[in-house]
Amino acid sequence: xxxxxxxxxxxxxxxxxxxxxxxxxxxxxxxxxxxxxxxxxxxxxxxxxxxxxxxxxxxxxxxxxxxxxxxxxxxxxxxxxxxxxxxxxxxxxxxxxxxxxxxxxxxxxxxxxxxxxxxxxxxxxxxxxxxxxxxxxxxxxxxxxxxxxxxxxxxxxxxxxxxxxxxxxxxxxxxxxxxxxxxxxxxxxxxxxxxxxxxxxxxxxxxxxxxxxxxxxxxxxxxxxxxxxxxxxxxxxxxxxxxxxxxxxxxxxxxxxxxxxxxxxxxxxxxxxxxxxxxxxxxxxxxxxxxxxxxxxx
Amino acid sequence: xxxxxxxxxxxxxxxxxxxxxxxxxxxxxxxxxxxxxxxxxxxxxxxxxxxxxxxxxxxxxxxxxxxxxxxxxxxxxxxxxxxxxxxxxxxxxxxxxxxxxxxxxxxxxxxxxxxxxxxxxxxxxxxxxxxxxxxxxxxxxxxxxxxxxxxxxxxxxxxxxxxxxxxxxxxxxxxxxxxxxxxxxxxxxxxxxxxxxxxxxxxxxxxxxxxxxxxxxxxxxxxxxxxxxxxxxxxxxxxxxxxxxxxxxxxxxxxxxxxxxxxxxxxxxxxxxxxxxxxxxxxxxxxxxxxxxxxxxxxxxxxxxxxxxxxxxxxxxxxxxxxxxxxxxxxxxxxxxxxxxxxxxxxxxxxxxxxxxxxxxxxxxxxxxxxxxxxxxxxxxxxxxxxxxxxxxxxxxxxxxxxxxxxxxxxxxxxxxxxxxxxxxxxxxxxxxxxxxxxx
Numbered sequence: 001x002x003x004x005x006x007x008x009x010x011x012x013x014x015x016x017x018x019x020x021x022x023x024x025x026x027x028x029x030x031x032x033x034x035x036x037x038x039x040x041x042x043x044x045x046x047x048x049x050x051x052x053x054x055x056x057x058x059x060x061x062x063x064x065x066x067x068x069x070x071x072x073x074x075x076x077x078x079x080x081x082x083x084x085x086x087x088x089x090x091x092x093x094x095x096x097x098x099x100x101x102x103x104x105x106x107x108x109x110x111x112x113x114x115x116x117x118x119x120x121x122x123x124x125x126x127x128x129x130x131x132x133x134x135x136x137x138x139x140x141x142x143x144x145x146x147x148x149x150x151x152x153x154x155x156x157x158x159x160x161x162x163x164x165x166x167x168x169x170x171x172x173x174x175x176x177x178x179x180x181x182x183x184x185x186x187x188x189x190x191x192x193x194x195x196x197x198x199x200x201x202x203x204x205x206x207x208x209x210x211x212x213x214x215x216x217x218x219x220x221x222x223x224x225x226x227x228x229x230x231x232x233x234x235x236x237x238x239x240x241x242x243x244x245x246x247x248x249x250x251x252x253x254x255x256x257x258x259x260x261x262x263x264x265x266x267x268x269x270x271x272x273x274x275x276x277x278x279x280x281x282x283x284x285x286x287x288x289x290x291x292x293x294x295x296x297x298x
Numbered sequence: 299x300x301x302x303x304x305x306x307x308x309x310x311x312x313x314x315x316x317x318x319x320x321x322x323x324x325x326x327x328x329x330x331x332x333x334x335x336x337x338x339x340x341x342x343x344x345x346x347x348x349x350x351x352x353x354x355x356x357x358x359x360x361x362x363x364x365x366x367x368x369x370x371x372x373x374x375x376x377x378x379x380x381x382x383x384x385x386x387x388x389x390x391x392x393x394x395x396x397x398x399x400x401x402x403x404x405x406x407x408x409x410x411x412x413x414x415x416x417x418x419x420x421x422x423x424x425x426x427x428x429x430x431x432x433x434x435x436x437x438x439x440x441x442x443x444x445x446x447x448x449x450x451x452x453x454x455x456x457x458x459x460x461x462x463x464x465x466x467x468x469x470x471x472x473x474x475x476x477x478x479x480x481x482x483x484x485x486x487x488x489x490x491x492x493x494x495x496x497x498x499x500x501x502x503x504x505x506x507x508x509x510x511x512x513x514x515x516x517x518x519x520x521x522x523x524x525x526x527x528x529x530x531x532x533x534x535x536x537x538x539x540x541x542x543x544x545x546x547x548x549x550x551x552x553x554x555x556x557x558x559x560x561x562x563x564x565x566x567x568x569x570x571x572x573x574x575x576x577x578x579x580x581x582x583x584x585x586x587x588x589x590x591x592x593x594x595x596x597x598x599x600x601x602x603x604x605x606x607x608x609x610x611x612x613x614x615x616x617x618x619x620x621x622x623x624x625x626x627x628x629x630x631x632x633x634x635x636x637x638x639x640x641x642x643x644x645x646x647x648x649x650x651x652x653x654x655x656x657x658x659x660x661x662x663x664x665x666x667x668x669x670x671x672x673x674x675x676x677x678x679x680x681x682x683x684x685x686x687x688x689x690x691x692x693x694x695x696x697x698x699x700x701x702x703x704x705x706x707x708x709x710x711x712x713x714x715x716x717x718x719x720x721x722x723x724x725x726x727x728x729x730x731x732x733x734x735x736x737x738x
Contacts (some may be wrong), residue, residue, distance in 0.1 A: 048696075049367050049368065049371055050367045050370070050371060050385065050388045050389055050392055050394070050695060051388045051391055051392055051692040051693065051695070051696075052391050052392065052692060054371055054392045055392050055393060067727065071720075071723065071724065071727070072707070072720050128551075131551045132551050132552075135550060135551040140474060140544075140565075141563075158474070158544045158546055160546040160549065160550075161544040161545050161546040164549070242551050243551060244549045245482065245483065245484030245548075245549045246483070246484070246549075247482050247483075247484060247545065247548060247549035247706060247709070248482070248545035248546065248548070248549055248706075248709050248710070249482070249545070249706045249707060249708075249709040249710030249711070250706060250707070250710050251710065261483055261699075261703075264364040264367070264368060265364065265483055265486065265699045265702070266695075266696050266699040266700065266703075267367065267695055267696055267699070268696070268728075
């Protein structure tokens, strides 16, 4: 047993080998820190993508950060992102994933495999393909109108024009539920049958069994899931951009899209960097909350 | 099991990625899909004549501008680069492009390029790009829908009121996109040129650049003017007040494809676009374009009228176009220019220009019998008599992006006052208060 914590003597005598073996890790860390430091430094400049300010940029202090508050865009996009993240990730993917995992847990049939494959398909499809698919499905002549709206006697609805944010939210629920489902499936498997049976014998109702027994046991899994999907969804770009480009107007403009538009459309890399630093801080704060949840209660 | 599969997948993806990254090629060229009809035969001719290998990188039209700017600034762009001509001065001012004066001096076909267009592709007295084409802009209309709405053809609107009136009739007849006026940021420059600037040029009297984005005398950007306000009001009328058109085409996954589809399905009434649509409404690369008669039976076009207010232009026009330049980082500039020469060699260039109804940029092509005898090109060229160009000075790209955002905010229901204030403030942020002026 003692050997376990000791380094192999041959390895220990080869310091250079150890250094070389660690190099990839150092390079990776250096790259991560480099990009973050780059964005952080240039958020205090007026660097632009093209033109003279792309070469002769200058320091502008906190100007970019002040503009986050004083100019239109950031606060609207932040609110849109909060709504999008809350409804598509926290409510949609998480709750739906949990319900599916719970409902299918005891099923061992072809139905379960079928549903699992169906859920996974959305997850596996590339974002751009998914965007085309949802774009076609929600169009005036698309599946939803032809199958539901028109047969019920209503006029066809142009979903992207009228309900852009709900459409991207639902599309993201469809796309991302598989992750939460898989995670909760595994989590529920770890809840021992005896504990649930014991609660049943003690007279706990089904709701009480979930709320007071199962959920507390899988609490770390819930927090892990929340941590991941919040980070992903908060910074999520491709599906929304391809589906609506943030529009119509700014209706589905999340922070990631706002940052892209400012950095590469308007060409203000300095301002774009400030937006990304702000996003980093917000996501970092949310992560800390989740990490706190991960800790066992005393 | 899952882990092993995952590793296998990762390995497979990595191998696939490695195979996509090209082996070392002598010379690279990046271009947008719409130009492939000109590029592909030109590249083939070049490879045959020189024995060199060209790595021609064909990229999607949508988002191409951003890609060019990003690749050049990151130092990863191809040796030869196609770009929208408004970007040339901006890219040249940053030192990303190589001046062509010396290289072009030794080419016998250089003399035929129109001076005005060479000027657009120049910066600080040096030539940085050669134009591929130029264009004019107009209102295209769907004849089947005009018939349905009972609008007389040929349609000749004399004012914005006439256009809005026709659009209202189209909407009442059930046409979803009665007046597709490009808006928002997703289609980039198309919003500024096909939509905003075409309206702006006819919004106010053409005195002292009152109907432009930049005062060319003082060199200042115009942050607020009656013309800008009237143009934004037009967007407000079309998208908010009268709801003449659903906004989603401006935000489609593939905007070009969606517009083509909508025109083919007769859901567009009027489309604000340009002379290239004579081919692009069907296929921009020039393949699969129906016969002249079939096209004429489906769509017609009319010049953009001015607002109709006293003293304004009767019709408006603004011309753009694309250009090819050489990356300052290209290893072998002579070879790179050799590729440019092969692509623009007269036979190849002329065949493409005429087949796709692009407007010629060289006199040896535009004065050829095939060009002058083409009825469409003759009619479109007549529009060019009163055309103007963009404000192709460094900074234009930012201004253009701000204009696109302004139209997007109008779509969102913001008032013209608020949008103008936001636009003005953003200009001051970018260029300083001294570089922005206001017209009363």
